Structures are given as structure tokens and as C-alpha cells.
Amino acid sequence: MRHYLLYIVIFSFLVSCEDVIEVETPSEAPRLSVDALLRINEEEPITKAIIKVSETSSFFKENTPIKVSEMTITNLDQQNTTTNPNQIIFTLIEPGVYEAIKRTTFFTEGRLQLSIKYNNQTYTANTSYVPAVPITNLEQGNGTLFEGNETEIILTFVDEDNRDDFYLFDFDFNEYLVSEDEFYQGQPFKFSYFYNDDVKAGMHVNVSILGVNEDFFNYMNLLIIQSGGAQGPFQTPVATVKGNIINTNNNGSLDTTENTNNFALGYFAVCQTYSSSLTIE
Structure with a gap:
């Protein structure tokens, strides 16, 4: 069947090589795209958190890494002290990649709030640590x-x-x-x-x-369906999928039902992670 299909394509090209085919592709204004999936190993006392940020471009092009004005995670249930602040500030380590280091318990105990300032806009998301099993x-x-x-x-x-x-x-x-x-x-x-x-x-x-959690489960399930299983959670999907990272400049609300179009692509999640590996034979 593949051979027959190839012959048809070649024949069509030979008899209509001057035809111009216009393909309409999805388009929308550039959006902030955030890879904020933090994988936590509780056996490690210190966690290095890495978040990647970019801006969407046209449909067939890669996202462009960007520099943001500020990126923080605050533990809303942790007491803020001089010796143990309840906030971490991320540092740019390479284009579009930010890093912060903190005790693992900072991520596993209490509600966490991500804040990103970019182009005079503030994007915010709330989450809590979710356990897994080995x-x-x-x-x-x-x-x-x-x-x-x-x-x-x-x-x-x-x-x-x-x-x-x-x-x-x-x-x-x-x-x-x-x-x-x-x-x-x-x-x-x-x-x-x-x-x-x-x-x-x-x-x-x-x-x-x-x-x-169930919200991230539903988000990932939709992304996997749209991408045919070959796309990561923070790549630009076939259609725009709303995560939990909201632009709070207009009304300061984190209610995604109110902010119908004020959001970044991607998701902020903090997940216990277990890994195993093997070599294919």
C-alpha cells in the first residue's frame, strides 16, 4: 500500500508541478510558555529546581527562549525568617533556563506559589506536592x-x-x-x-x-491525545491547552474560569518521582 501511495504522489507532482498549495496553519499571538514540572526525590535533602521559559512563535518554528524580570516560588504555609526565608529566587543559568536550590522539605510541605514577571505582566500558579509510589x-x-x-x-x-x-x-x-x-x-x-x-x-x-493531582492528570491526558503521544507537557500543542499559570495583572484572580484567555502555556506541578532504567536488548 505504501508503494502505491508513493506512485500516486509522484505522478500528481509531475502533472501539476506548477500548482501552488496553500496550507492554513493555526495562528495566535505569542504566549509565554513555561516548563515548571518539578520532580522531587525525597531521599535527597537538597532539591535543584529548574524551570524553562520561552515564547511561542509560528506553528512550524521552535519556541524562543526568553529572559524574565523575576521568577520566584513562595511556600505560603512556611514561616518567613531571616535564616530560612519562605521564598526562593530563580537565577538565569542559560537562555530560557532558570535554577534555584532549596531544602527538599520546602517543596514537600505546604502550598507553593510560582510567580513570573515578564513584559510588565505577572503570571502566577498555585500547587502542592503530590506523592507517588516506587x-x-x-x-x-x-x-x-x-x-x-x-x-x-x-x-x-x-x-x-x-x-x-x-x-x-x-x-x-x-x-x-x-x-x-x-x-x-x-x-x-x-x-x-x-x-x-x-x-x-x-x-x-x-x-x-x-x-x-487530578487537574494535572486531565491536562496531560488532553495534551497526549492532541499530540498523538509524541509531545511533552510544555511543548506548543496542536490547539491551545490551558494550564494553571494565569496572568493576574487584570483582576489578580487565579480562577481559570474567569481568566479565559489570560494564561501562559504549560503547568506548574511539584511531583514525587521514582525512576528506573534498563538497556534494550
Whole structure:
């Protein structure tokens, strides 16, 4: 079938090479785009938080890294003292990349508020730390799907039985999957994930499980559907997907139902993360 399709395309080109094809692509005003997914390892006493910022451009171009006036995270439930301030200020380390270092408990205990000042506008988002569970086993399987040349990996974890959990799985190579524990709460859960033939023997694969809240779960689920599973959470989506980072200049509200168009792309989330890796055979 692929050969026939190729012949049709070549023939059409030869008989109509002077035709001009105009493709209408999505367009809107540039937006601030923020990669503020913080992955927390509770075993580390100190956490290095990295946030990436850029501005959207035309549909076929990469986002442009930018410099912001100020970027902070404030722990709204932590007492502010001279020796232990309840706020961290991010420092630019390379174009579009900001970094701050703080004790891990700063991120895991209390409500957190991200604030970014850019082009005389203030963008704000609130979140709280979400726990996850460890990966108990990661192995390569020998199953396939449609083409017959996919690579199967099998992941196992045990869900907590005393809470409703939502998970984001990062399968490396910008591939993501979301899951909720409605049908396996408190139980061991095993499932397969399949890579296409771009994943070859000898390649190293790093897989992570992140705890997320229901809002971020819904956001990521929509992004994955729109992008066909091949797009990260902070890339420009096929259609504009509203996250939780709101422009608060107009009315100071963080209610996303009120700020229907005053928002940045991306999401601010602080997630406990467990990772495991293997080498494809």
C-alpha cells in the first residue's frame, strides 16, 4: 500500500508541478510558555529546581527562549525568617533556563506559589506536592503490537490503598502516559508499554512514575491525545491547552474560569518521582 501511495504522489507532482498549495496553519499571538514540572526525590535533602521559559512563535518554528524580570516560588504555609526565608529566587543559568536550590522539605510541605514577571505582566500558579509510589520492577518483554517490530517494556508498581492516586509515566524520548488508580487501588499493577522501531538494541531507557493531582492528570491526558503521544507537557500543542499559570495583572484572580484567555502555556506541578532504567536488548 505504501508503494502505491508513493506512485500516486509522484505522478500528481509531475502533472501539476506548477500548482501552488496553500496550507492554513493555526495562528495566535505569542504566549509565554513555561516548563515548571518539578520532580522531587525525597531521599535527597537538597532539591535543584529548574524551570524553562520561552515564547511561542509560528506553528512550524521552535519556541524562543526568553529572559524574565523575576521568577520566584513562595511556600505560603512556611514561616518567613531571616535564616530560612519562605521564598526562593530563580537565577538565569542559560537562555530560557532558570535554577534555584532549596531544602527538599520546602517543596514537600505546604502550598507553593510560582510567580513570573515578564513584559510588565505577572503570571502566577498555585500547587502542592503530590506523592507517588516506587517502580517495583521494570523489564523488557517480547510482545509486539501491529507492525511486529515494536519493543515492549513491562512496568510493575504497587498502588497505595489509603488515597486516590493519579500518575504520570515518563517513558523517555518525550513519550508520556497517564493513569488513575480507580480500578487497581491498593493493588499491584503491571502493564506493558510499546516503543516503535526507533528504539533499538543497546539504547538506554529511563522510565519515571510521577504523582500528579487530578487537574494535572486531565491536562496531560488532553495534551497526549492532541499530540498523538509524541509531545511533552510544555511543548506548543496542536490547539491551545490551558494550564494553571494565569496572568493576574487584570483582576489578580487565579480562577481559570474567569481568566479565559489570560494564561501562559504549560503547568506548574511539584511531583514525587521514582525512576528506573534498563538497556534494550
